[in-house]
Amino acid sequence: MHIVAIDGPAGSGKSSVSKTVARKLGYGYLDTGAAYRALTWFISSQAKNLAAIDLDFLTKEFDYRISLDPDDYWVKVGSTDVTYEIRETSIGEKVSAIAGLPIIREYMRNLAHELVNASGFAGVVVEGRDITTVVFPSAQNRILLTASEEVRLRRRSAELPEGISIAEQITKRDQNDSKVVDFLSPATGVELVDSTELDFDSTVEAIIRIIERTK
C-alpha cells in the first residue's frame, strides 16, 4: 500500500489538489477532515454533551462511511448523506472544539488506518491536518502543502459565496486548530510544497514529481 500523506492549513487547496493527484495516479483519496465534520454534525444532531463523548459512543453509535473514490465523493452517517451539510458554516465553527479532544483524535487516527486498509486501492492520497506527523508518520510520501495567508484567503473567498467573512473564519479556525496540531511548519522528513506562486495544475505537478521520485 502506497500512502501519500498531505497536510496543510485551511485554504491551501489540499482537498482539490489531493483529489486530482489521486485521480491521476489511479489511487484512492481520503479526506480525513470529513470525519471530524461528520462527527460534529452527529453530536449536534443528537444534542450530545461533549463531556459525554467516550470510546463506547464513538465505536457503537457513530456509524461513519466515506467514499475513497476520487470520482465519486460522498460522506454518510448511518443512512443520512451528509456530504454537503458538513461543509456548512455552523459545522466549521464547531469542529475545532471537537477535533481538540484527545479521545477523538485517537479514534480518528485508527479510523483513517482502517479506511485505507479496506479501500481496495493500490495507494491512497490521505489529506488532513496531522496526517504526515501523527496518523501516517511512515508514509512513503509526506508533504506539507502551504500558501501565504493572503493567497489562502483569496482562494477561499473565490470558492465560496460568503466572501470576506470567510477570511475571518479561516484565520480563526487555523488559530484554533494550530493549538492542537502544528500544521504550518514541516516536521523532519516532510517535504514542503509552497503553492503561493503556483496555479492549481503546477501544484498538482509538483506533488506528482515528488511521488514519482520515490516510486
Ligand code: DC
Ligand atoms: O480539512 P477540514 O477543514 O475539512 O477539517 C475540518 C476540521 O477537522 C478542522 O478544524 C481540522 C480538523 N482536522 C484535524 O484536526 N485533523 C485532521 N486530520 C483533519 C481535520
